[in-house]
Amino acid sequence: MSIKKTITSLSIVCSMALMPIKALSSQYVSFNNNVKTIQKTIINHIDFYKQICDSLYSDMKFNFNSFMCCQHGITKLDEIKKFKKEIKILxxxxxxxxxxxxxxxxxxxxxxxxxxxxxxxxxxxIEKKLNPDFVKIFGAYKGKEIDIIEYAKGVLKAEEEIKNAVY
Structure with a gap:
């Protein structure tokens, strides 16, 4: 394995290991965001909810850009299992x-x-990096930082067009 590939793989593994998505996502999913309830209890809950959302967004944005810049797919079985669990959380x-x-x-x-x-x-x-053929064909992104909201809207639009396609 080349030094560049090793460093890239290590940076992705470290990135995902440090990513608190699992902890933050459980807080996000279980948080009661009924505005009337929040207003009756403590207004700080809204700020806490916003903090959770901002933290999740920042972490996901960082990890998204890390994945997009990675030149290699995810091929190790233990990593594949880990990332499939992350997909379930997502x-x-x-x-x-x-x-x-x-x-x-x-x-x-x-x-x-x-x-x-x-x-x-x-x-x-993550799904793209789990597909070794996709990675071989397209490689890594080498441009400016990607606007993940626009990227996601494009993904959703493409999925909708595929779903509604007439064959």
Whole structure:
């Protein structure tokens, strides 16, 4: 294994090891964001919720960009298993954040939207790195930092077009 590949693999493993998505996602999913309940209890809950959302977004953005810049796919069995578990966590975050975004009257929609799109983008990047053929064909991204919200919107649009395609 080349030194460059070793460093890249190590940086991704370290990035995911340091990523507190699992802890933050459990807080995000279990958080009761009913605005009336929050207003009756303590206004600090809203700030705490926003902090959770911002932290998740920042961590996912960092990990997304790390994955996109990685030149190699994920091929080790233990890493594959770990990242498939991460995808399950991301799926849960995606479903909860989508549900919360669709609630009428939620003043926290923008925060839920950031979490939703960041989750979609990170899930897409992980899935691409789990596909060795995709990585061989496309390699790593070498441009400027990607806007993960726009990237996620593109992923969702492509998925919708594929779903609605007539064969």
């Amino acid at each position: 799926n849960k975050i995606i479903s909860v954040s989508k549900e919360r975004m669709e609630k009428k009257g939620s003043e926290l929609k923008d925060f839920d939207a950031k979490v939703y799109y960041a989750s979609v983008a990170l899930k897409s990047a």
